[in-house]
Amino acid sequence: MKSITQNYIYNFIYQIVVLLIPIFLSPYLAQTLGPKNLGIYGYIYSVCNIISTISLIGSYNFGIRQIAYYRDNIKQFTSFFWELFWLRLILGCISLIIYFTIAYISDYFIYFILFSGWLIASIIDTSWLFIGMEDMKPTILKNFLVKISSIILIFLAVKQEEDLYIYILIMSMTMFISTSILLFQIKKYIKKITLTLKNQILHIKGSIMLFLPQVAILLYLQIGKILIETITHDIKQVAFYDMGEKIITIPLTFITVLSTVMMPRIANNYINNNKNSIKILLEKAGQISLMFAIPMCFGIAICAHNLIPWYLGIDFSPSISAIIIMSPIIIANSLIGISGNQYFTATNQIKILTYSYFSALIVNIILNYTLIKNMGFIGAAYTTTVTSFTSLIIQYYFFNKQLEIKPYLYYILKYIILSIPMGSSILIYGMYSSPTYITTLIQIIGGAFIYISSLLFIKDSLFIELSKRFTQKINIRIK
Template identity: 40%
Template structure:
């Protein structure tokens, strides 16, 4: 447990920084580049992300799991590493060829060209190896340095609306710097393996099984921005939706950091056939996820109206509505990070993931096609809600038959009640005060205080357990 806590703290520290940095750069970029340019940037990034996810055919999560299975054996983990690198070379070459053909006639070709640097960096990032080894300090330190350099570069060089190309280039270059910087650390953990000993082909079919749920999920995680651009004659709506999604999902990175840490641990326990330990880990993880997710979801919805005017400016007021609609996805994503990443992937049940994500993707496409032409980004937000909850419900229905997870989830509904009370109070504050940074800060402080007070008054077991853990570490 000590190693899990240490790794979680590593990831949590990074995720906190990752949340803070957009809070610094987003107001600046929103005003300097404007809604139209940020809409273009959101579209380009979404299309690039689709190419990355499809092109990788599931190699990232698959490789993390495979390293976790054999991490105690130096030769075997080295063999898996080099096989994964060889596989990435193959899939990157194929992806790049298709990418160049597709972007040739797009009006945003110049921006897509610079994204090739980003694609290369993503395809050859070796963070998956350290995740499988449960060594998170290396990647966290790397990511922190890269993000800090990026934020300095943005303020130093992005000065006007015409700097959109420069902004996209800075993000791409920072990604490649981060990718290259981590490779020297690999020498401590891997050894050379003869080319004749590498069996690259054997990984493609298992990887595709991991990939199928990912390609389905990317359809509703990224295609919404693409459909807004295609179905609505106003690229600014992509910016409204993208900014709302970024703000809503920012705290999710911290909440779901536990899944990043737990997946290789559960995969390792699965390889040892230790079912009881897996059940214990999942129960504790779910309590933590819901303990955090419910107040964050209600809180983000509660502060949206007072935050957007001062944070992004009056040109982004529709973003507040999108945030309030999207806020419930925090619950669904947090819960499904456990079912998908911690359990189904770790225990090699990718078929269930594929079915749930495919059903969700189809539903999302149908809802988007029906609602986006009339309601724009609001229709896309509704489609995302429908998709995320379809994943959540379907995966928990299946998982409950194996490990009885629903009773544990129902016990966590008390956090929903506490959060609803908190929401009512911060909404009253928002309605009575002007939308300023002071108002938002008051809402956050009062909301957090109310939630913590309710936990204290009801003598919540997990709350006091967390306090004891923190006190023992101090």
């Protein structure tokens, strides 16, 4: 449990940085580049992300799980690493061919070329090794380097709408450089070894099993932006949806970091047949996720009206509706993180994941085509929310057959009740306040104070435990 706590605290601190950076960066980009340019970036990023995920066929999550399985056998996991690494390079070359072909026929050719460094970085990324070994430091330092260096360069170099190409190049190259640095740190665990074609073919089969649910997830998350541009031919609507989604993603990333930390541990317990340990780990992870997800869902939906006008500017006011509509996915995706990313992936129940995500994808495509025609990006926002809950319901239907969901239902009810006083207070305050950063700051601080006070009032054991461990870790670092 020590490494889980340590890794979670590392990730917790990193996610605070991730949480703070967009607070300063998003309004600057919104006012400097404007809706049209941010729509172009969102579109290119979605296309690149889809190509990367499809071409690498789920090898990232497969790598994390297999490293967690093999980590007690140095020879076996070292051999596996090199086999999968070279397989990713081969598949990556195919993805680059597809990417440059799409770039050639696109209206945004130059921007696609400038962003190609991001795709190359995803190909040579070795963070799956460190995550599988439950060594989060290198990955966190890599991500931290990307975030800090990119924000500094953006503030220094991006000054006007014509600087979109600079912004894209910064986002591309900071990712490429930091991933390259991480590549040189693999010698901590890995030695040179002979490869066999037979094993690489087996890894393709294993990766494809994880690839199917992963590509379904990516498609129903990213296809909305592509369909908005395709159906409406209005790149600004992509920006309205994209910025709303990014604001929702801030707390969601903060919460779902637990899946990254827990999955290797659950996989290791599974391979060693420690079923009771898996149940305990999942329940604690579920409680932690819901303890944060539910108040954040309330808070972000309520604060949106006062947040967007000063945060992104009046031009992005349409994003308010997208944020409110999509806010429930914070809760849905935090629960999916428990069932899908942690349990079903770690225990190799990929058929259930594939069924749930492809069912959700079918719902997504049907609703997107229907709603975007009539409602534009608002239709895509509704579709995203419905899709997330479709996947959630299917997964927990099967999850309940293996592990009880009663504890999770109890936590949902508990933290909803505790969030109501907080939500009511900041809603009333926001209704009688101007949309300024002071209003939002008071809503955030006041809401957090009320919610934490509620947790302390009922003496929530998990919150008290996490607070003590976090304090102890900080004290040790200071000393």
